[in-house]
Amino acid sequence: MNEGARRDSSDRNTKNGEGKLHLKRELGLVSAVSLIAGTMIGSGIFMSPQWVLYYMGSPGASLLIWAACGILAMLGALSYVELGTVIKESGGEYIYILRTVGSLPAFVLAFTSVFAVRPASIAAISLSFASYVVNSFYQDCPSPQVVEKLTAAACILVLTIINCLNVRLSAFIMNFFTAAKILVLLAIIVGGIVLLAKGNTQGLRNAFENTATGFGPVGVAFYQGLWSYDGWNNLNYVTEELKNPEVNLPRAVMIAIPLVTCIYLLANVSYFAAMTPQELLSSDAVAISWGLKVLGGWTWIISLGVVLSTFGAANGTLFTGGRQCYVAAREGHLPDVLSMAHVKRLTPSPALIFTSAIALIMIIPADFSSIVNFFSFTAWLFYGITISGLIYMKIKQPDIPRPYKVPIIIPVIVLIASVYLVLAPIIDSPQLEYLYVALFILSGVIVYIPVVHYKWSPRCFRSITLYLQLLLEISPADKND
Template sequence: MDETNLKQRNLETIKTESDAKVTEPKNVALQKQVGLISGISLIVGTMIGSGIFISPKSVLSNTGAVGPCLIIWTACGILATVGALCYVDLGTMITQSGGEYSYLLEAFGPILAFLYSWMSIIVVKPSSFAIICLSFAEYAAAPFYPGCVPPQIVIKCLAAVAIILITLVNALSVKLANYVQNFLTVAKLLIVAVIIVAGLVLLAQGNTQNFKNSFDGSQTSFGSIGLAFYNGLWAYDGWNQLNFITEELKNPYRDLPLSIIIGIPLVTICYILINIAYFTVMTPTELLQSPAVAVTFGDRVLTPVSWIVPLFVVFSTFGAANGSCFTAGRLTFVTAREGHMIKLLSYINIRRLTPSPALLFNGLLAIIYIIPADINTLINYFSFASWIFYGLTTFSLIVMRFTRKDLKRPVKIPIIFPIIITIIAVYLVLAPIIDSPDWAYLYCTLFIVGGLIFYVLFVYFHFSWTRRIMRPITMYVQLLMEVGPSENEK
């Protein structure tokens, strides 16, 4: 009987321990939930968004002819690939999320990293989110206003709804955001395939008249080529997105390089073939006059089912906005975790394990940026600021080859790659200023440098009165949103 009781007690103990394991909560930290397929989807889904449906006009207007236009698109793809290889080196060497912020912090210290986060979190990331959602709204509203341009108030309201919906999806669940991203990536690849196949068929039928004398009337000024690159690279923007979520990759040493090696060349080939398809049915003048290039292409080539083009472009832009929101939230989260933003933004939802305060902050700023809503100005402003820090980031790779020889480097690219990207970044920053000076570039520079004031006041001196103000706000937000500091909090 004693032996029976002993066995019974042992069984109860085992059951209790098993139940404890089942009910044990997950760590309050970002989880490794992004695999190779989701990584490729994030890169392709973020890159193929609004850019290929907006930028063809801007690239053509700054190059003046079909030949140099196609060369710019090809060069942008090569540049994005080389830049991404530099980021593979950095991302496998420094496996923290946050992208450029983490690399600048490691190479140059907190001041430059803060200035990057200041510019990116306040301007670059939310303005990018706003641009993509405005493009989504333009294509979504177009079928309801045949023959005329949709009213700006309608476009802005639709863009705001898209921002709110995407932010909520990302705040609710990482898996849900990944499922949405994967589905929309497949959808956008379908419309890309339709446009490419239709273009190749027309090309095979002899529609090559727009490719004859393709360099006549081309513009080769220092500044115009720089602006053409700005708009082309805007379409390729997203090649660095996976570096913002390195901590959430299941196997960063494999998934980061493979996602980039597969994703970016695929996007480059698609972009070149899409532009060729556009020129098989539209002259350069017609393309420049088109309010929506992809829709015009569909109206002329896919007449019975031309409605599928705006529908799938809506899917495409929505997917790109989802990817932009996903990574922007991680940048804000990592920056706040390091103490360079208010700590509240580094908190994680204890149930859903998402950085919901950071995501909501990015969404709120994006809604503010849709109010002025001049897409071309936003793109130039965005590109100028971005390439300042892209250049500094690739330069950090060169610096760390000499100053941080102790760091493990699973992927080590030839040093000539970051040298090339750094030189091109300097050109892209200076070319538009030299050729066509604009106050916007000065304002952008002053805004970046002005971040030093906030760094000194709120980071370096860390005034106690700011903590007293934020303490009750943080407490109420924690209760309302069910958020708390992560286990990796600095």
């Protein structure tokens, strides 16, 4: 879109009294905590425990992995808090890499994240939601895969409509579903405490027997555990919509992540109190198997809790994923139309619709395990690059005002962990899919040269942008001060 059309469109909007369109600061501390915790608590805690146990071989080692994942998420989040209070812009890793490392790596991240990582995460969570919903109607036989995929697609479409309509409505859904899923997990925890009090400790006897110690298995177990912690960085994607970010960003992180870590550890202990390791490994849905043993006819409460949990997590992931797409377009790394917002509702609807469309496509061939591995591999590669930028800033620019500051040892630990998580599965068990991922990331470099460096754009894009502005009632938006 040319500058004249952009200026004319902006002049028609007076949402902030200065003729400029902005996304509103609608998220307070409660919504911030809900965004982090609600996105972290999704399908993982109900599906990943068996896989962490499978790769680690023993209950004790599994619990150590869950605790280590929580500590790593906390260290990463604290590092991101410093970045978020110095670079007060939305976009998460993308904007941090752009400001600290450069345009090319930031574009490659945006290209990979917008076209693969974020939609894959939304698709995976939606498929988990659909699996629990559909299986409740097919209790005596396997549920049809096409029905699950259609249900997952319906979930994505409903959430897209909600997020396009109103930020407050999205925040309300985050708060409500976060509270609901925590209540269900508390029920699981209380049930486990009762079982332990009755002496049901067989699942935790010889806790470290048969523990795996290989370089690769530990890395893959971390992948499965960290899938459940994914979302620790989500608040950094919406910094411009957060009220008083210098205060609420660190507070939300320090409340949400320790809370989720404690819940995860206690939920796993409850699983082991109710089931032997062999029973847990043979379960396709750990939470449901736990419910059948402990709650009997009331197992439907767990099923409902999983449905609410995955729906809320999908909402948070879409909410933040759309913002990253929006910010990348605002910086000139994606088509202009994706940087626009609805003139009345003040939501980045084009970016949300685009992210949802790719997620819908990914549902078609997807299965849960492959999506987790793909997401973890690429995500931790860019986490490492982001943390490298923070370390560079701390060494080369020590005098920059920092409302919040972490000791340099914390980002160094996160950087070492990210390198390990990228290399461990490749070294231990090389697979062709890792080559495909690497080629996809490198293809971003090829796209960058004509699209960003030489600013090539098809002539039809301007007409398409103007048409979509009229159709969707959208206009270019600026950063919040």
